[in-house]
Amino acid sequence: MKRVILTLLALTLLAAPGYAGTKDIIYASESTAKSLDPHDTSDTYSGAIERAICQGLMGFDKDMNIIPLLAESYTFNDAATEFIFKLRQGIKFHDGTLFNANAVKVNIDRMMTGKYKRSSLMKPVESCQVIDDYTVRFSLKEPFGAFVNAIAHPGSLILSPKSLETYGDEVSKHPVGTGPYIFDEWVSGDHVRIKKNPDYWKGKVNVDSITFRPVPESGSRLAMLRAGQAHYIFPMPAEMIKVAENDPKLDIIKQPSIIERYLIMNTRYKPFADVRVRQAVNYALDKDSIIKIAWGGAAAEADSIIPSNLQFYKKQAAWPLDIEKAKALMKEAGYEKGFEVVFLTPNASNRLRATEMAQQQLAKIGITGKIESMDVASFYNKLEGQKKDDANPIPFIGFGGWSASTGDADWGTRPLISTDAFPPAMSNFGFFSDKKVDDFITAGLASASPDARKKAYADLQDYVWKQAPWGYLFVDTLMAAKVKNLKGIYPMPDGAFLVEDAELTD
Structure with a gap:
């Protein structure tokens, strides 16, 4: 099967227009x-x-x-x-x-x-x-x-x-x-x-x-780059880094990011409204394995609700892998036998693998269900289509990710966990709502004083980390690859890129 796929890819690349010398x-x-x-x-x-x-x-x-x-x-x-x-x-x-x-x-x-x-x-x-x-x-x-x-x-x-x-x-x-x-x-x-x-x-x-x-399939992106049918790829599949590093035509780009990955839990669904269930999810997740296998090691375990490179970050204690603790919390919450959910994810290779691993890990505490994968646009359209007053909310866990593109803690929190951020207004797709969280977020914006804002966001991070609105996963290490004669395309910490200075040299 692999040979057929590679052959089809090669034919596609040969049929594509050439760009060398332009x-x-x-x-x-x-x-x-x-x-x-x-x-x-x-x-x-x-x-x-x-x-x-x-x-x-x-x-x-x-x-x-x-x-x-x-x-x-x-x-x-x-x-x-x-x-x-x-x-x-x-x-x-x-x-x-x-x-x-x-x-x-x-x-x-x-x-x-x-x-x-x-x-x-x-x-x-x-x-x-x-x-x-x-x-x-x-x-x-x-x-x-x-x-x-x-x-x-x-x-x-x-x-x-x-x-x-x-x-x-x-x-x-x-x-x-x-x-x-x-x-x-x-x-x-x-x-x-x-x-x-x-x-x-x-x-x-x-x-x-x-x-x-x-090009959602990671191997196909790298194949395009090596065949001269692409000049720049993002993300560079971490599991194929050795192949790329050994190609003299390519340069590899690595840098820290402000992209945090997490599992969205729909708190309109009764089990996820219980903080003990959300905490159980965090104790059941083997983040280290997901980082190594699904992300090729190109990430660091999340240790706050915002990434460390974001303004006003405060480090929190890690959620250790503890299946027995997770099972005890599920029993305490009345869900010893577990329940079924739908796992939603974009179909990009690494996100699908991460979701599959989370699915397997959560099955150990009785949270089971099928995976629905789709392209990124369809994934977010589906999440944005959820309503706070749905009579029968979908019991979903979604593979989420966010980059605070203002560089400020406000945009790493308010659009994701404030009550005002329920879709379609913003991106609180899990409908998490907590008055203390809302008050901390308001306090963080009530002054232009860095000291006042720092205290408000420190208090927010201390409190919300234990409330576990998400299944916390990791913060990306950005990895991209390009042909050596391409200059001036810059990846940004939020996962975006700048192309204004792009240049192809001879």
Whole structure:
């Protein structure tokens, strides 16, 4: 069977167009684009493609440091309730529309309607006012210490007002921004292609196009790279690292991340509403084995609800593997005989393997069920379709992952475990709700003082770790691979990537 699969792959590669000697890049990923509307995107992969097309007032460099983009500077008051941004002049959108303060207001007002997946980024905003053609003022309803981080988030990218007027919400298939690349084509399930912006305000773009192609099977991604049919792959399958390292044509990239992986438990389903059951799940998980086998060792066991590289992280005591303790908790909660669930997961090779291992491990304490795997877009569509008032909630455990793309503890917690974050508003797909957690999250945003925020998030982590809203797993080590003559594509700690400086050398 393996020989047949490899033969078919080889024929596919031979039939694909050649790219050697051109300035066209193929980026192969395990993920599939869900949307190209930054205000209505919830996945990191789509957001990274959007960042090549559109820009925000602020953004992040490759190390997640906040940098000015369409804004040249900003000021704020001591109470963190008013922020004024001075905008760059002389910039045009790809459709020729002038970038100015009105363009900013059109985009912010759209987000403030509450209709979109990233509307929550502007939830603290009372109003966005145009002071003059190149100055905007944000007045907030209450202090929000992480507001500049929210402005830098890819969900706050600025679209052409003309494109919004022309396409409405169909702008998700026709994005128009100010970035280094112009949207060219999206063939659903196959690829997204962007082409260089010849009039980019920062200067010359070095490649003609970049095609983002979903390849969920890990071995196929690496085979494409080695055959010259891809220039960059992410993630690089850790279990095949030796093969890649021995290929003189390739470079391997490894770096820490802020991507945390976990098992989502639907707490609308009665057993998971009991903290003892959720704790039992954590005692039953052999995280070390999952990391070694499913993730090829390219991860570190989670030791807080947020990763260690995130602002205001505080280390917690590990959940040890203790099957007897897990069984005792299940018995105490009244589930000694266990119960059935559905295991949901994206079909990417490593996520499916991790879910299979978790399925086997949880069976030891009586939690059993079948696996449903699907592409990443379908997986999140399924989770987003859950309702808090479902009469018959699905008893699911889902393989989750999150990168706090603002670089701040707020975005590593509020969208995932606050009561306000139930879908479709944000990404609390397990419907976990706890007033103390909500109060800690509110306290973390009530001041711009780093000391006050640090205490609030330390208290939050101490408390919620024991409440076990998730089955805690691990934090990724980012691994990518590229051909040696490709420069300037940078992986980011949140699992996104920057392609502005991409270049193919001779």
